[in-house]
Amino acid sequence: MIVTVTLNTALDITYRVQGLRPHASHRITEVTERPGGKGLNVARVLAALGHEVAVTGFAGGTTGDVVRAGLTGVHRVSDALVPVAGSTRRTIAVVDERTGDTTQLNEPGPAVSPTEWDAFQEAYEDLLTRADAVALCGSLPPGVPVGAYAGLVRAARTAGVPVLLDTSGEPLRRGLAARPDLIKPNADELAELTGSHEPLRATQAARRRGARSVVASLGPEGLLAVTPEGRWRAAPPAQVRGNPTGAGDSAVAGLLSGLVEHLPWPQRLARAVALSAATVLAPVAGEFDRAAYEELLDRGVEVTAEAGAA
Amino acid sequence: MIVTVTLNTALDITYRVQGLRPHASHRITEVTERPGGKGLNVARVLAALGHEVAVTGFAGGTTGDVVRAGLTGVHRVSDALVPVAGSTRRTIAVVDERTGDTTQLNEPGPAVSPTEWDAFQEAYEDLLTRADAVALCGSLPPGVPVGAYAGLVRAARTAGVPVLLDTSGEPLRRGLAARPDLIKPNADELAELTGSHEPLRATQAARRRGARSVVASLGPEGLLAVTPEGRWRAAPPAQVRGNPTGAGDSAVAGLLSGLVEHLPWPQRLARAVALSAATVLAPVAGEFDRAAYEELLDRGVEVTAEAGAA
Numbered sequence: 001m002i003v004t005v006t007l008n009t010a011l012d013i014t015y016r017v018q019g020l021r022p023h024a025s026h027r028i029t030e031v032t033e034r035p036g037g038k039g040l041n042v043a044r045v046l047a048a049l050g051h052e053v054a055v056t057g058f059a060g061g062t063t064g065d066v067v068r069a070g071l072t073g074v075h076r077v078s079d080a081l082v083p084v085a086g087s088t089r090r091t092i093a094v095v096d097e098r099t100g101d102t103t104q105l106n107e108p109g110p111a112v113s114p115t116e117w118d119a120f121q122e123a124y125e126d127l128l129t130r131a132d133a134v135a136l137c138g139s140l141p142p143g144v145p146v147g148a149y150a151g152l153v154r155a156a157r158t159a160g161v162p163v164l165l166d167t168s169g170e171p172l173r174r175g176l177a178a179r180p181d182l183i184k185p186n187a188d189e190l191a192e193l194t195g196s197h198e199p200l201r202a203t204q205a206a207r208r209r210g211a212r213s214v215v216a217s218l219g220p221e222g223l224l225a226v227t228p229e230g231r232w233r234a235a236p237p238a239q240v241r242g243n244p245t246g247a248g249d250s251a252v253a254g255l256l257s258g259l260v261e262h263l264p265w266p267q268r269l270a271r272a273v274a275l276s277a278a279t280v281l282a283p284v285a286g287e288f289d290r291a292a293y294e295e296l297l298d299r300g301v302e303v304t305a306e307a308g309a310a
Numbered sequence: 311m312i313v314t315v316t317l318n319t320a321l322d323i324t325y326r327v328q329g330l331r332p333h334a335s336h337r338i339t340e341v342t343e344r345p346g347g348k349g350l351n352v353a354r355v356l357a358a359l360g361h362e363v364a365v366t367g368f369a370g371g372t373t374g375d376v377v378r379a380g381l382t383g384v385h386r387v388s389d390a391l392v393p394v395a396g397s398t399r400r401t402i403a404v405v406d407e408r409t410g411d412t413t414q415l416n417e418p419g420p421a422v423s424p425t426e427w428d429a430f431q432e433a434y435e436d437l438l439t440r441a442d443a444v445a446l447c448g449s450l451p452p453g454v455p456v457g458a459y460a461g462l463v464r465a466a467r468t469a470g471v472p473v474l475l476d477t478s479g480e481p482l483r484r485g486l487a488a489r490p491d492l493i494k495p496n497a498d499e500l501a502e503l504t505g506s507h508e509p510l511r512a513t514q515a516a517r518r519r520g521a522r523s524v525v526a527s528l529g530p531e532g533l534l535a536v537t538p539e540g541r542w543r544a545a546p547p548a549q550v551r552g553n554p555t556g557a558g559d560s561a562v563a564g565l566l567s568g569l570v571e572h573l574p575w576p577q578r579l580a581r582a583v584a585l586s587a588a589t590v591l592a593p594v595a596g597e598f599d600r601a602a603y604e605e606l607l608d609r610g611v612e613v614t615a616e617a618g619a620a
Contacts, residue, residue, distance in 0.1 A: 015415060020332045022406070025414040062372050092402065094415065096332070104335035105325060105404065 002046055002256060003127045003134040005152065006039030006057035008109040008141040009081065011066050014093045014285065020103055029097070035070040036091060038137035038166060041246050041286055045253035045275060047076035051260070054127055056080040058120065058141065060110050061087025080127060082120045086110025109141030117144055124152060128159040132260045135164045135252055140171055149175030162259055166252050168192065176210040183211045184252055190216055199224050215255060217248055222273050227265055231306035234269035236277040236296065246286030250275040270301040312356055312566060313437045313444040315462065316349030316367035318419040318451040319391065321376050324403045324595065330413055339407070345380040346401060348476060349447035351556050351596055355563035355585060357386035358598070361570070364437055366390040368430065368451065370420050371397025390437060392430045396420025419451030427454055434462060438469040442570045445474045445562060450481055459485030472569055476562050478502065486520040493521045494562055500526055509534055525565060527558055532583050537575055541616035544579035546587040546606065556596030560585040580611040
């Protein structure tokens with residue numbers, strides 16, 4: 001079983017409007033909603049790849065109920081969310097039908113009390129006893145200490161469970177010090193962490209800060225991996241057009257499934273790139289196109305070893 | 311008992327952000343929500359004035375549950391909402407903290423089936439047997455026929471219950487033909503209905519289309535009433551600064567309470583203007599400031615008779 005942690009789960013709501021103008025009133029033409037937060041997205045992709053997944057983190061209020069209800073139907077995903085008195089946040093993506101551009105409004109999330117945070121850590125340690133790997137994903141809700149991920153990384157390492165950390169800013173910086181097995185920053189997160197905008201240099205610098213392996217996601221250019229086993233670049237065959245929402249979460253699912261299946265790095269990276277591209281290509285944001293994934297995996301992803309020492 | 315009808319109830323959500331920019335991502339600094347839709351706002355003000363109120367219309371889904379839960383604590387307001395399979399809409403007001411401007415995003419509301427519409431009409435006719443007055447408020451959700459208000463006005467007249475209609479566009483045009491006792495259009499609604507931008511002319515024209523009395527709300531200039539008993543203008547003592555959200559609904563509550571209390575027109579109008587101004591002055595959108603209301607009522611509202619035949 002793989003565990004994904006989403007401390008700040010969300011109900012992701014998408015609104016389509018005909019032109020967004022500040023200070024005007026808009027009639028929404030289409031409303032869609034689904035359970036969200038990075039770890040929940042990762043879990044859905046892992047389940048689609050055939051893995052059993054337990055999702056944990058916090059859920060509360062009526063939006064929390066909607067998130068949990070949305071998980072009950074998902075095959076191979078089990079709900080191990082911990083109740084919180086506050087309300088799970090909503091995120092609103094306003095898609096302008098004229099331009100295709102998206103404006104994002106993100107609620108902060110529920111205030112988590114020290115008692116609730118303790119209850120979560122207990123549930124998490126219990127899950128670790130049965131986990132093959134764990135992914136720690138996304139932002140922290142108010143009340144959770146900024147060093148939270150460092151503690152969760154340490155607990156996973158103590159339990160002998162490989163741990164992937166996918167967050168940004170101070171929670172990433174603090175989490176790194178606890179030496180996670182893998183981080184997957186994007187170019188902006190890498191630059192914020194290391195001060196360098198040169199991908200290889202920044203990826204190496206991130207690794208020196210404590211991660212065993214770093215896989216940098218460079219958008220359309222694919223992935224750059226710096227690991228104890230070697231360095232690789234993996235890229236899709238051509239530029240992929242579509243909606244990049246969830247592409248990073250699909251890459252995390254690819255890396256994590258490859259890890260628990262003990263695939264060699266080049267295969268893990270090929271899978272992550274193919275899943276990521278197949279997510280961009282899917283008509284629904286955050287889903288992946290299985291036919292595109294299989295075709296990309298068969299003959300579309302180029303993985304090349306990088307020269308130099310890791 | 312007064313009945314307020316809100317066919318398209320809403321969960322009104324207010325987000326505060328630091329500067330709204332299309333195509334950017336925004337962290338929401340404050341989230342507030344409350345049951346909404348014009349008739350629910352009218353009901354809260356009527357209850358605060360001491361009237362027993364039954365609210366009806368449709369409620370469904372988890373947002374409908376939140377709306378109903380938000381009504382349970384309100385003294386003198388009873389929930390007579392009719393269940394619907396679809397979800398009650400959300401409205402999102404995004405307040406830019408830098409400018410104070412509001413951007414509005416309105417979901418369309420649940421699709422109402424013919425069976426649900428029949429069930430509502432049955433519940434409505436039952437409520438009419440116990441009603442002193444009824445207010446029909448706001449937009450129609452998808453599936454409700456555009457001539458809906460005409461039927462509801464007719465049913466009220468058949469039952470001998472005074473009926474106020476507060477809507478706009480085609481539903482107002484159609485509803486007028488059934489001869490409601492009172493309509494309360496604003497300047498834009500009047501102009502859309504009659505083609506005239508001159509308030510007195512437009513108010514008289516609206517009355518000829520079927521309303522027994524027309525009270526036009528002219529924003530900061532107050533109200534203009536054309537009735538079988540005479541014509542009046544009522545205005546606040548000075549320009550009132552604040553948030554106009556809900557000011558029109560408070561005016562409706564003032565007019566309706568004055569009607570069931572058999573107040574003479576000048577007193578009804580003074581109450582409506584005072585409530586409306588006290589709503590603009592209140593710190594929370596849609597609430598009214600009771601001290602300001604009482605002071606305005608005591609000595610602040612000027613009501614003058616207009617010359618000429620009604």
